[in-house]
Amino acid sequence: MQSATRLLQSIPVDELTGAISVPIYQTSTFVQEAPGVNKGYDYARTGNPTRRALENILATLEYGHSGYAFASGLAAIDAVVKLLSAGDQIVAIDDLYGGAFRLFEHVYRRFGIDIVYCDTTDPAQVAAALTDKTKLVWLESPSNPTLKVSDIAAIADIAHAHGAWLCVDNTFASPVLQQPIKLGADIVVHSATKYLGGHSDLIAGAVVAATEEIGLQLKFIQNASGGILGPFDSFLVIRGLETLxxxxxxxxxxxxxxxxxxxxxxxxxxxxxxxxxxxxxxxxxxxxxxxxxxxxxxxxxxxxxxxxxxxxxxxxxxxxxxxxxxxxxxxxxxxxxxxxxxxxxxxxxxxxxxxxxxxxxxxxxxxxxxxxxxxxxxxxxxxxxxxxxxxxxxxxxxxx
Missing domain, CATH: 3.90.1150.10 (Aspartate Aminotransferase, domain 1)
Structure with a gap:
């Protein structure tokens, strides 16, 4: 199946009505038949059918296990960093997006997470920067704003050899041009505000996990922190994906x-x-x-x-x-x-x-x-x- 067909066929037809467009479930809560007995949804922060449809599409596009939609690209980045603990280290690309740099330096460094920057276009520099505290390698490829391109497969091997995860910000390339998980990445993030939405009319973020283990942790963080994407914006991203x-x-x-x-x-x-x-x-x-x-x-x-x-x-x-x-x-x-x-x-x-x-x-x-x-x-x-x-x-x- 070609990529465009794969994308469009991943967008579901509504089972209840046959609607070709994913419905907007604009609701905060769901009626339960008995305590804990429901139709798969209980509260919209935990899960919403429109958001779930988007998250499944994202996972399909990025060849991952599961996807998670957030209120902004930075909320998505924030969720990934919350996988770490005080004392852990991130090795990140040196021309990191300014918003991510601000989050790393002025929020998470205060919480005891160390960040080291290097030119990730040279895998040897990445290898040299890794320590026994490194838990996450952070790439943008292409990077923002100097369009540096890092060898994802080579860096994935280096990160995994040191017991670290590799996260790739795939915003600039989009899943149409590049699928980092197929190249060895553990996590992919997007500012869905950009190419995924495509019309400059929404703010959204996305994370795709390569494995069930990482996905369960991200799902817990998404629900516990609450930075979820609303149903209308989820619909807008799905609408944008159709023409991606x-x-x-x-x-x-x-x-x-x-x-x-x-x-x-x-x-x-x-x-x-x-x-x-x-x-x-x-x-x-x-x-x-x-x-x-x-x-x-x-x-x-x-x-x-x-x-x-x-x-x-x-x-x-x-x-x-x-x-x-x-x-x-x-x-x-x-x-x-x-x-x-x-x-x-x-x-x-x-x-x-x-x-x-x-x-x-x-x-x-x-x-x-x-x-x-x-x-x-x-x-x-x-x-x-x-x-x-x-x-x-x-x-x-x-x-x-």
Missing amino acids: PLRIERHCSTALKVAQFLQTRPEVRAVYYPGLEEHPNHAVAKKQQPGGFGGIIALVLEDDTQEAATQVVTGTKYFHLAESLGGAKSLLCHPATMTHKSTPVAQRRAAGVADSLIRLSVGLEDAEDLIADLAQALDRLSEAKETLKEAVREAEAQLA
Whole structure:
């Protein structure tokens, strides 16, 4: 069965009515026949039919044992970290999403969980960072925002040899392009706000467990902590999933054209996109994501300043300046002052998040229009630079 067919056939027809669309069970509780005797549901925090349908679909897509839907991507990450105990250690990718970094550093470090960061594109660095306290290796592949790609299978072997779990944030690739559990991961997380929902109209998170053992623990944490996804948002994610393969195909094809265009511009020092042969992790990406390389691009300007980046991100017409990604409309952001502003400057720069780095989320618009939009913004940057140079030359001439 091909992936698109597998996805669509995993969305159930309602057994009660035959509805082709999953019904929204907008209820807080369920009537019981007797104490403890019910139709499979007793309280909506513990379980809801709409959410259960989504969770089963997610598990199918990621080839896992079970899935769990949360109120946000960070709630999903939080649930995974709650699998650990004081004294445990996480080895994480160095250009970690700023929200995850904030959660790790300012919440869980206070609870006695240690976090070590390394460049996970080099499995040897991961191996060197592991200790007898390491219980979890945390990857983003591709990473946010520098699009680093780590060898999931190799790192899974390293983690398991040390008795640790491997968790992969698969938000950027989506299950259409990459299935980390098939590569050896124990846990997969998503900000379902992004490609899974796909329409910039919800906040949601997801966790998929590879085994029953991990799944039971996550289910307990989900129920005990209560950060569940509501039925209407669960319905919206299911609605978004129905078009995920088609959307991802368009995102990938357009992003490659945009990335290739950006390589031709003198204002751009570097373009990070795994689909480019020049990308340092292109071979690994091609192996892990045979269906495409996603819709996210990062670029670093030749003028590596926040001022230059601000001029570009406020000068586009079709790329809207906003946090988030993965929607139908193209977005762009400046991570240094937006998504990664909570990461210390020195650590951010060392991980490759330059002051002028701009992250593009390529939407479903026509490639030609998006390219023209970026071209005019970069043209204005060059014109402003030339105007400044001319003013400096005139000032110097007057002084002479």
